[in-house]
Amino acid sequence: MKALKILWLVTLTFIVGCSSQATGRAGVPQPSSYPATSKEYRIQPGDQLDIKLFYNPELNEQLTVRSDGRITLQLVNDVVAAGLTPAELTAFLNKAYAGELENPKVAVIVRTSVADKVYVDGEVNRAGLVTLTGPTTVLQSISQAGGIKESAKADQVIVLRRIDDGTMAGIELNLEQALHGADASQDIFLQPNDIVYVPKSTISNVNTWIDLYIRKNIPLPIGLGYSL
Structure with a gap:
């Protein structure tokens, strides 16, 4: 508690x-x-996110934004998520994964929000x-x-x-x-x-x-x- x-x-x-x-x-x-x-929703610490990659489902993640505002993902490591809209985080991850994957198609879903x-x-x-x-x-x-x-x-x-x-x-x-x-x-x-x-x-x-x-x-x- x-x-x-x-x-x-x-x-x-x-x-x-x-x-x-x-x-x-x-x-x-x-x-x-x-x-x-x-106002468009902005991700906050404590939010639970689904990160889905359409062509690479083995990299799909379900995680909680930490108190420092970051999330940790395979291949791209720590990413600041808090303060971004889901669309902004999606765009950032598409660029981040582009250096590792041929055709990344990322979707960010806010499963639960604080x-x-x-x-x-x-x-x-x-x-x-x-x-x-x-x-x-x-x-x-x-x-x-x-x-x-x-x-x-x-x-x-x-x-x-x-x-x-x-x-x-x-x-x-x-x-x-x-x-x-x-x-x-x-x-x-x-x-x-x-x-x-x-x-x-x-x-x-x-x-x-x-x-x-x-x-x-x-x-x-x-x-x-x-x-x-």
Whole structure:
């Protein structure tokens, strides 16, 4: 589970890129519906890929993109896959295999993606990845993670999210109000790659806590240009 958490946080860090200045809740848009995207999908660490060669099926591979963003293939060795679209990786592999094969015809298929998941952590019964199968709120994701423990401080749940300028932001939520029907707006809809954290005690400074949480769970330096 610890290794899975590290991989997920590294994946999120890869998506965030070079900038990660934490901001307060005021700087984060509150989504009212499940976000749609028209951007072409880019491969991420943790994705499972099928690499198929039409004329050379003995070289077919099914593998997972490592936390460093690379995959290892026969004949061409290590290849950076994360950050590329499937079409871009296909074009690159066709060129790479051309030096070894007479007529390579490569197909890249994303079998499973981490992009439709969130990570639920802290005072929940089953911390880990939760798959978004449609519009999913924070409380629904916590329910899928086995619910909150009696020790949870539900009035200060934090959602970590990448915002439009590429920075990491923390959304502070009072789920006690949502649970008791006082303020349903506290139970926001999640976006792919969000991290939901249910604390055990009061977090006095959310921005400082975000930095400490990232440092604790990602061994630094990780070689992905992440700066705190």
